[in-house]
Amino acid sequence: MRTAIMTDTNSGITTEEGKSLGIFVIPMPIIIDDKVYYEGINITEKEFYEALTGGKNLSTSQPSPGEVMDMWDSILESGDYDQVVYIPMSSGLSNSCSAAMGLALEYEDKVFVADNHRISVTMRESVLSAKELADEGKSGAEIKKALEDDAYNSSIYISVNTLEFLKKGGRITPAAAMIGTMLNIKPILTIQGEKLDSFAKARSMKKCQDKMLEALKSEIAGRFSHNDISRLKVGAAGAGLSEEEIENWLGMVKEAFPNAKVFYGPLSASIACHTGPGAVGIGISF
Template sequence: MAKVAIVTDSNSGITQSQAKELGIYVVPMPFMINNEEFFEDINLTQEQFYEKLTGNAEVSTSQPTPDSLMTLWDELLKEYDEIVYIPMSSGLSGSCQSAFMLAGEEYEGKVFVVDNQRISVTQRQSAIDAKAMADAGFSAEEISKKLFDTKFESSIYIMLDTLYYLKKGGRITPAAAALGTLLRLKPVLQIQGEKLDAFAKARTTSQGKNIMLTAVKNDIENRFGGMEAGDFWIEIAYSHDTEAANEWKKEVEAAFPGHEVHMDPLSLSVSCHIGPGALALAVTRKLHF
C-alpha cells in the first residue's frame, strides 16, 4: 500500500499549527505588499494583513514559486510514495495550472494535482477528506479522481460589507461602486465551480444573511437530498470582524439545528479583493468512500 501525503495551500484556512495536528502539509501563499514579499501564516498574520490592507498599502496576491513547490515535494517524497496536492480553485488563481505543469513535467506518477475548484472552508474539507482516504489505503490517483468527480458538490455565498476593494482591483467600475455605495447595497457573491460571481444584491445586512441562508437551504434540498438526509457540512467564513462572525455563527446554528458549524477566517487571497467585514456561508456534500 502506497504511503500518500496530502498537501494543500493556506487558502484552505488551515494554519501551519493545525496542519501538524491534522497530518496535512500547507503551502503558505505569498503576497506582495508595497513591493515586499510576505507569506501567509509565516511572517504575515491575519491582523497584519488587514492593518496593511486598510492602511492603503499596495497589496497583491501571488502564487508559490516552482522552486518552493519542488523543494516541498522532494522532501515529502523521501518519506511518502505519492503526493496529492489540492491548491485553490483554478478559476481564482494561476497557481493550480502552474502546479499541474510542474507535476506533469517533473513528477509524473508521483504528484497528483487536484483542481476541484474549492477555496477557504470547502478547500479545507477537501484536504480533510483526502487525508481520510489516504489513511484508509486509497492511492493518490484514486483520491484525486474522487475529489475531481465531486468538485461541484459545494457552494460558498459571500456578503460584502464594502465595494471599495472590488473597485480598487478593477473588478467593478468606479461608477458601479459609487452607485452601490450610495444605495448602501450589500452584494452577495457566489463561488460554485470556477469563479467568484454575482449572486444577489441586498439592501441590509439582515437581508443579505437571509439570502445566503435561503440559497444554502435550496442547495441542500435540491442537490444534497434534503435536510433529513443530513448529508452535508455547514461552514462559515468571515473577513476580519470576529464579533460579527460569532453573531453570524449563532444565526446559522439556529437555522440548521443539530448540525455542527465550522468557522474560519476567509482566505486572505479572497479577502484581498473583497476587504474586511465580509460574511460567508458554505455547504459541502459529505464525501463517501
C-alpha cells in the same frame, strides 16, 4: 501506499494547524508595497488587516514553481511518503492549479494535483476528506479521482461589507462602486465550482446573511436533494470579524442548519485582499 496530503492556505488551514493535522500547507504570498509576505509565516492577521485598511498597496500572487516543487521534493525525499496529493484552490479562480499540474508531469506516479474546484471552507472539507482517505491507505490516483468526482457537491456564497476592494481588483467599475456605496448596497457573490459570479444585492449585511442562508436551503432542497443530508457540512466564514460578529454569524448558521456539522473558518489573507474586511461567507459540502 503512504500518501501525503498538501494544500495551500486558501483552504483556511494555516501552516501551524496543518502540522497538527498531518497536512502539508504552502502559504499564499501577499505583496504589500512591493514586499512579499507569506500568510502565517512572516505576517500576522492583525498586521495584514492594518495594511489592508491603512492605504498600503496590496496584491496577491500564487506560490512560485520553485516553492511548490521544493515542498514536493522535501515530502518525497523524507522517506515517509511514496506519493503526494496536492489540493490547490480552484482552477476557475487562479492559475496556480494548472501551473501545478504542469509541474507534476515531472513527478510521474509521485505527485497528483487534484482540481477540486473549491476554495475556503469547502476546500477545507475536501482536504480533510483526502487525509482520511490517505490514512486508509488509498493511493494518490484514488484520492485525486475521489476529490474530482465530488468537486461539485458544494456551493459558496459571500457578501462584502465595502465595495472598495472589488473596485481595486477591477471586478466592478469605479462608477458602480461609488453608486453602490452611496446607496449602501452590499453585493452577494457566489461560487458554484468555478468563477466568482454576482448573485444578489441587499441594503445591509444582515439582509445579505438572510439571503445567503435562504439560497443554500433552496439548493439543498433542489439540486442537492439527491445527496445524503446526514453528510451535510456547513462552513461559516468571515474576514477580520470580531469575536461577537463571529458568534452572531455562527449562531445564525447553526439555527438555519441544526442537523448539520457547522464550523467557522476565517477567510485567508489572499481572499480577504479582494473582499476587504467585514465580508461574511458560507459554504456547504457533502
